[in-house]
Amino acid sequence: MAGVSAKDPCPCGSGYRYAKCCRRYHRGEEIPPDALRTMKSRYSAYAVADARYIMETTHRDNPDYGKDPLKWREEIERFCREESFESLHIVSFEDGEDEAFVTFIARLGSGTMREKSRFVEVGGRWLYIEAVDIGIQRGVNSSSL
Numbered sequence: 001m002a003g004v005s006a007k008d009p010c011p012c013g014s015g016y017r018y019a020k021c022c023r024r025y026h027r028g029e030e031i032p033p034d035a036l037r038t039m040k041s042r043y044s045a046y047a048v049a050d051a052r053y054i055m056e057t058t059h060r061d062n063p064d065y066g067k068d069p070l071k072w073r074e075e076i077e078r079f080c081r082e083e084s085f086e087s088l089h090i091v092s093f094e095d096g097e098d099e100a101f102v103t104f105i106a107r108l109g110s111g112t113m114r115e116k117s118r119f120v121e122v123g124g125r126w127l128y129i130e131a132v133d134i135g136i137q138r139g140v141n142s143s144s145l
Ligand SMILES: [Zn+2]
Pocket: 010, 011, 012, 013, 014, 021, 022, 023, 040, 041, 044
């Protein structure tokens, strides 16, 4: 659990405690109602090293889906261990009926990344399909992106 407990602020930056925020999605008690909540809960899942949730909310058309699931899981877990997840800032959210885009800036230990992610809705769940635009600045942990 990478040091995040139920009473800690949720890593997604909502201001709520983890137990009152993304944990209920990670535990499968609730399904995020939209792509924005899905994106935020995926960021939190990285922060708490919940590889299962990352895999579950990834669309089959994402290139990672073709990988050996065990290998993929290990890759996610390694990334979670080696990286630190400092903050998430949502730049924009373009909602649609079955397709939505979330643009965000994530501050990580290794740098800052800005990504526009595409999500599609499948059977009532929003799934991450791909990054349509991505910018990474290694070692630059600033808001200059
Ligand atoms: Zn949260």
